[in-house]
Amino acid sequence: MKSLILIMISGALINNVVLNQFLGICSFLGVSKQMKASASLGVAVIFVLTIASAVASILYDLVLKPFNLDFMKTIVFILVIAALVQIVEMFLKKTSPAIYKALGIYLPLITTNCAVLGVALTNVQNGYNFIECVLSGFGTAVGYTLAIVLLAGIRSRIREEDLPAPLRGAPIVLISAALMSIAFMGFSGLSF
Amino acid sequence: MVILITTIVITVIGIVVGAGLVFTGKKFFVPVDEREAAVRECLPGNNCGACGYAGCDAMAAAIVSGEAPVNGCPVGGNPVAEKIGGIMGKDAELLERQVAFVRCKGTCEHTRRQGNYVGITDCRAAALGGVNVGECDYGCMGLGSCAAVCPQNAIQMVDGVAVVDPRKCVACGLCVKTCPKGLIELVPESKHVIVQCRNRDKGPLVKKVCSAGCIGCSLCVKQCEFDAIHMEGSLAKVTYENCTQCGKCAEKCPAKVITRPLAASGKTE
Numbered sequence: 001m002k003s004l005i006l007i008m009i010s011g012a013l014i015n016n017v018v019l020n021q022f023l024g025i026c027s028f029l030g031v032s033k034q035m036k037a038s039a040s041l042g043v044a045v046i047f048v049l050t051i052a053s054a055v056a057s058i059l060y061d062l063v064l065k066p067f068n069l070d071f072m073k074t075i076v077f078i079l080v081i082a083a084l085v086q087i088v089e090m091f092l093k094k095t096s097p098a099i100y101k102a103l104g105i106y107l108p109l110i111t112t113n114c115a116v117l118g119v120a121l122t123n124v125q126n127g128y129n130f131i132e133c134v135l136s137g138f139g140t141a142v143g144y145t146l147a148i149v150l151l152a153g154i155r156s157r158i159r160e161e162d163l164p165a166p167l168r169g170a171p172i173v174l175i176s177a178a179l180m181s182i183a184f185m186g187f188s189g190l191s192f
Numbered sequence: 193m194v195i196l197i198t199t200i201v202i203t204v205i206g207i208v209v210g211a212g213l214v215f216t217g218k219k220f221f222v223p224v225d226e227r228e229a230a231v232r233e234c235l236p237g238n239n240c241g242a243c244g245y246a247g248c249d250a251m252a253a254a255i256v257s258g259e260a261p262v263n264g265c266p267v268g269g270n271p272v273a274e275k276i277g278g279i280m281g282k283d284a285e286l287l288e289r290q291v292a293f294v295r296c297k298g299t300c301e302h303t304r305r306q307g308n309y310v311g312i313t314d315c316r317a318a319a320l321g322g323v324n325v326g327e328c329d330y331g332c333m334g335l336g337s338c339a340a341v342c343p344q345n346a347i348q349m350v351d352g353v354a355v356v357d358p359r360k361c362v363a364c365g366l367c368v369k370t371c372p373k374g375l376i377e378l379v380p381e382s383k384h385v386i387v388q389c390r391n392r393d394k395g396p397l398v399k400k401v402c403s404a405g406c407i408g409c410s411l412c413v414k415q416c417e418f419d420a421i422h423m424e425g426s427l428a429k430v431t432y433e434n435c436t437q438c439g440k441c442a443e444k445c446p447a448k449v450i451t452r453p454l455a456a457s458g459k460t461e
Contacts (some may be wrong), residue, residue, distance in 0.1 A: 059205075067201050068194075076205060083209040087216045094220035105246040 004135055007128075011139030014188055017115050018147040019181040024115030028148050029173060031106070038152040042145025044106040046138065049116055051088060052081045053137025056120035057130050077120045085111045115144060147184075151177060227279055228256045234275040236267050255280065266364070290378040291358040292346075292367055296332040297388045297449055299351035302404035303327055314340075319372035326352070327401040330391040332375055338367035385435050385442060387412075387421075387428045389449045394426050406449050412441035 015021060018028045024045075032038045056077050064073055089107050092100040100107075110116060119140045123133045154176050163172055232252035239247035243264050245254055254260035255276060262280050263273035270289060309325045311318055315337040318325060325333040334352040339345075346360035347367060356367075358381065368376045375390055387406055391398045395407035408426025415421075420434035421441050428441075428450070442450040 063201065063205070067197055069198060069201055072198055072202060076202065079206065079209060083213055086213055090216045090220045093222050105250070 004132065007132055007136050008139035008142075009190070011119075011136045012143035012146065013184070014190055015140075016143040016147060016184050016187075017119065017140045018144055019177075019184040021118065023118040024113050024144060025177075027109065027113055027115075028144075028151065029170075029177065032148050032151040032155055032173075035149065035152045035156060037106075038148045039145075040102055040104065041106040041109075042141075042148055044103045044110055045113070045115070045144050046141040047103070048081075048085055048088070048107070048110045049119055049137045049141035049144075050134060052084060052116050052120055053123055053133045054130065055080060055084055057123060057128070057133035060124045061130070073121065073124060074117070077117055081116055081120065082111045115140070147180065150180060154180075225256050228252050230279045231255050231276050234268070234272055234279070235265055236272065238267070240267060266362075269362075289381045290363040291361040291381050292356045292363065292365075292376050293379045293386055294332060294338075294347075294354045294356055295375050295377060295386065295388050295390050296328075296330075296353055296373075297404040298326055298328055298331040298402050299353050299404075301351070303331065303402040305352075309335075316370065316372050328391055328398075328405065329393070329401075330373060330375075330389075331402065331405075333373065337370050337372075338376060341366045341370045380432055383430075383432045383435060383437065384451055385430055385437055385439060386451045387430055387449060388451055389447075390427065392425050392427050398426075404447055404449055407447055409446060411444045411446065412450060415440045415444045 011017070017023050018025060027041060031041045059076065059080055060073060064070060064076060069076075085107060089100070092103070092107075119137055123136050126136075128136060151173075155173060158172055158176065167175070229252075232248060235248040235252060237248050241247065243251050243260065243266060245251040245260065251260060251265065255262060255264065262276045263270070265272050265276075304327050306324060306327055309318065309323060311321065311323065313335050315333040315335045318333055318335060325335065332353045334349060334354070336347075336349045336354065338354050339347040339349055343364065343366065344360045344362055346357045346362075347354050348357065349355075354367075354376075356376075363378050365378060368378060370376075373390065379386060389398075389402075389404070389406040391402070391405045395409065398405040398407050406427050408423065408428070410423050410428070412421050412428050413423055417438075417440075418434050418436050420431050420436070421428055422431065423429075430441075430450075439452045442448075442452040
């Protein structure tokens with residue numbers, strides 16, 4: 001039980017996918033302009049990452065491992081995750097249009113997010129079992145959401161500041177992200 | 193051997209995934225509004241996002257749900273708007289091309305400057321500092337911020353007042369947002385009877401600063417047979433939907449601040 005909680009916390013804070021492993025930076029910087037958009041992207045990532053980790057884990061244990069096809073895992077995961085997101089999207093559109101609307105364009109966008117693939121690959125590399133994979137996926141996604149929502153908050157404040165001209169726009173966002181990353185390094189001292 | 197197994201396994205996974213997609217696609221098929229598909233057909237389909245929606249699909253959905261206007265696609269312009277209007281059954285009137293219009297007539301011959309303004313040549317900067325440049329609190333400052341933002345170069349500063357060239361205007365609305373005095377509005381192209389003043393002060397005060405300002409005499413309101421011109425405080429305002437362009441109000445206006453229709457004057461004033 002303790003190790004499961006540890007996996008989640010480690011995924012969310014200590015090995016934060018964006019600020020520590022530098023995955024999914026593109027959407028992290030691209031979508032964090034508005035708080036609302038970043039929050040819905042975060043929810044969509046939580047949703048997709050949890051399901052994708054579960055499916056990737058099953059696929060790896062039941063198909064890739066028995067056939068000794070470890071080296072094909074990247075391609076297979078890309079294929080399956082892309083299809084999975086599509087299926088989930090269709091499913092949501094039919095069964096709960098409200099959620100479908102809330103996630104909006106972000107659901108299909110996540111298909112190409114490297115964080116999703118990265119987490120699936122790290123999970124199997126660490127030799128996690130099914131439950132550990134799901135929790136790790138969920139924890140990582142929570143970490144991603146935390147990071148992007150924090151950055152969106154910082155950016156909404158930066159907009160109102162009178163910055164020196166060379167720092168306006170992308171530079172100050174990158175500096176803020178770097179400072180956030182340094183701050184998150186503090187979590188590496190977290191022990192139980 | 194490894195290659196063979198790899199090929200077979202990956203192919204099987206591919207087929208299973210593909211079959212799964214087809215199955216879910218069929219099983220969870222959501223009937224799309226016929227009009228939505230038709231509207232989507234009319235849109236350019238390059239998903240540029242200039243309309244403010246995520247793509248042409250989202251735009252089509254927004255148009256059908258009534259959230260977005262039928263002429264909301266800035267790329268397709270009028271031809272696309274007409275087609276979509278046909279599908280949506282909207283009146284052609286609503287689709288009419290709009291042009292920006294500067295509601296100030298305070299040229300050098302009608303009004304004066306308060307003094308020599310030597311700050312930043314930008315209306316917004318001057319307004320921020322509480323500077324008016326001209327004597328009228330409501331009028332065009334003449335520093336040309338609207339002309340600077342216009343992507344079509346449709347705005348010229350003529351005698352200290354911004355003038356929009358209706359042929360070049362694409363009704364993007366950038367100048368409307370830029371003008372710190374809120375002087376510019378989008379007007380249906382065919383409507384030429386416009387009160388060209390925004391001064392809300394009472395008559396004598398207006399007369400003091402500008403000889404071409406609306407003095408709030410309400411003669412125009414009495415002239416109008418179509419209930420198309422009204423007083424908002426001491427400023428007349430045309431309701432474009434009701435206006436028939438007869439030009440009677442313009443004839444009577446003592447300050448000659450209402451522009452006249454093409455037929456009556458031969459040109460818009």
